[in-house]
Amino acid sequence: VQLVESGGGLVQPGKSLKLSCSASGFTFSSYGMHWIRQAPGKGLDWVAYISSSSGTVYADAVKGRFTISRDNAKNTLYLQLNSLKSEDTAIYYCARYGYNYWGQGVMVTVSS
Amino acid sequence: DIQMTQSPSSLPASLGDRVTITCRASQDIGNYLRWFQQKPGKSPRLMIYGATNLAAGVPSRFSGSRSGSDYSLTISSLESEDMADYYCLQSKESPFTFGSGTKLEIK
Numbered sequence: 001v002q003l004v005e006s007g008g009g010l011v012q013p014g015k016s017l018k019l020s021c022s023a024s025g026f027t028f029s030s031y032g033m034h035w036i037r038q039a040p041g042k043g044l045d046w047v048a049y050i051s052s053s054s055g056t057v058y059a060d061a062v063k064g065r066f067t068i069s070r071d072n073a074k075n076t077l078y079l080q081l082n083s084l085k086s087e088d089t090a091i092y093y094c095a096r097y098g099y100n101y102w103g104q105g106v107m108v109t110v111s112s
Numbered sequence: 113d114i115q116m117t118q119s120p121s122s123l124p125a126s127l128g129d130r131v132t133i134t135c136r137a138s139q140d141i142g143n144y145l146r147w148f149q150q151k152p153g154k155s156p157r158l159m160i161y162g163a164t165n166l167a168a169g170v171p172s173r174f175s176g177s178r179s180g181s182d183y184s185l186t187i188s189s190l191e192s193e194d195m196a197d198y199y200c201l202q203s204k205e206s207p208f209t210f211g212s213g214t215k216l217e218i219k
Contacts, residue, residue: 036156043197043199043213044148044150046201046207046208046210049206057206057207058206098161099156099158099161099201099203100167102155102157104155
């Protein structure tokens with residue numbers, strides 16, 4: 001099992017960014033997937049979950065601004081981040097349902 | 113939303129010590145409780161699931177327990193490789209919530 005995040009970077013407040021998580025080594029379409037983030041020097045913060053049937057749930061802090069989605073044909077999980085705020089600055093991790101497999105994380109920095 | 117109150121925030125301990133970290137849930141979460149270990153610059157690692165079940169590859173000196181709404185992670189005899197941050201997570205209902213973390217460090 002391998003999960004590899006990409007798409008992070010420096011972005012201005014109010015702008016958008018799209019993160020990707022490329023999955024391999026398992027039947028991606030059969031598993032729900034999570035996004036979890038960690039601000040610099042802070043604890044873990046659950047962000048969003050998408051089920052194998054594409055049902056979604058979100059943390060209150062990102063609801064209406066972030067969108068989780070998946071493309072089973074490409075074995076890829078996405079997180080669309082809109083209306084970004086400085087407090088969204090964090091390492092973003094994808095994790096498989098059950099939390100026993102995590103990616104290495106991708107840094108998102110929101111700053112002018 | 114379910115709140116997870118984790119304590120202590122910092123735990124100085126010596127090698128060979130028995131240490132316990134606790135999370136208290138603000139509502140009933142049954143056994144939907146996981147524990148994670150995170151070392152600096154690394155992704156979190158699942159240690160315990162279902163409150164008491166050891167994840168694959170986790171040493172047997174780690175154990176999880178539950179007493180009512182209190183959940184504990186215990187290391188029976190601390191080793192140097194156990195120095196890390198530890199987090200609990202409730203997955204009973206969304207939004208899923210982590211505890212604030214415990215930094216386990218050498219005394």
